[in-house]
Amino acid sequence: MEILSIGEKIKRSRIYKGYTLKDVCSDQISISKMSCIENGKIVPEDWVIKLVAERLEIDIDYLTKDIKEQLKENLNNIFSNSIKSEHEKMFKYNLEYAEEYRYYSIAFNIMHLLFNYYLDIRDVNSCQGYTAKYYNLCGKTGEDSNRLIYYLDIGRYLYMGNEYFQAASYFNNVRKDLILNGSKDYKMITNAIYQEANCYLLIKKYEKSYEIVVKLMDYMDELNRDDYKAEIYNLLAVLCIKVNNDKFEEYKKLSLELCEDNVRKRAIFLYRYGSAMIGTKKSENAYEYIGKAMDLYPDEDKFGYVNFMIDVIQTLIDINKIDKARDLTDKILNYAIDLDNHVFIEKAYYFKAVTISSTETFQMVEMYMNLSLDILLKIGTKKQVYNRYLELGNLYYKNENTPEALKYFSFAIKLSEKL
Known part of the structure; x- marks a missing residue:
């Protein structure tokens, strides 16, 4: 290449x-x-x-x-290569050449792929380092379609960084722009609507989220991918749980039927239903759905398995299913190390510390928290590091180690000035 x-x-x-x-x-x-x-x-x-x-x-x-033809050929070769860990190097190498020779449209496409690669592996910090370059490339192409792609990607980046309100604003801009201009790009329209609704779901504005997502029903006949229709029905079903709408069973059935042959997606949907039920009238069914999801998701795909189980473990911790969370953490830690994925390893160390806090010595908890922090300082955002400093400060305070508690609270205060 x-x-x-x-x-x-x-x-x-x-x-x-x-x-x-x-x-x-x-x-x-x-x-x-x-x-x-x-x-x-x-x-x-x-x-x-x-x-x-x-x-x-x-x-x-x-x-x-020529260089332009080689760049296009290289991108096609990347898509035929299933080894994800190699993609970052390939994207960066080709991006450098595309910029040097001023093939800005190609450079923009490569930047779009690199940006989404980082988002797929939850590496928000690397995305942050490329936002300025991505913005500049978008401007150099001068194409409205690229501006909307950029907005969608930045929206996804903000979403991954838990900045849901700001992300919703980007998705809303795409939605309004496309509809106002009579666009027939139904895939992009529905993606923007779906993502915007999902943001409001996560900031617990359930009625507003439902009001947005029902707009997708106007486009269902225009969509030719069953897996995407399944995602829409899944979100509708989740929102029915949150707003206590009696259509949950109807949308759940449609979502699961449309992804019948995709066990990974079925597992993800079941987990979403279970996690949505927590704190609602359906709370007693939450762990049943989450348990089915854990059993269903295949572990031969280590990357996908760890990526999925990170969310599951956090939910298990939230509902105090610590023993199950601990067992899963041991498994994903081994997988994360095999994958040599620092984002996954950091999460696994953190979960290890949280799940052993009631059964192991403080020294063991401290060790795993510090292992996690060492990685987070290299790959995490300022906000993630700030929150971890606070957590460590509270950890030491509860264990009556005032000097260490003050140290980490001091770190948090200093970092808060840069947020």
């Missing part, structure tokens, strides 16, 4: 075959000219490329493939 100019391709092929510049040039091209071609100072004429291709016995199509 390496990107090479025509001159670099000629030079590499020549050296590999043991030819000198004189061997390639003969009496038809000057050695100084060929040297300039190899060093990118001169663009070779077609007859020169043809001659060199014959002399070095290399494919002329390979030789003439």
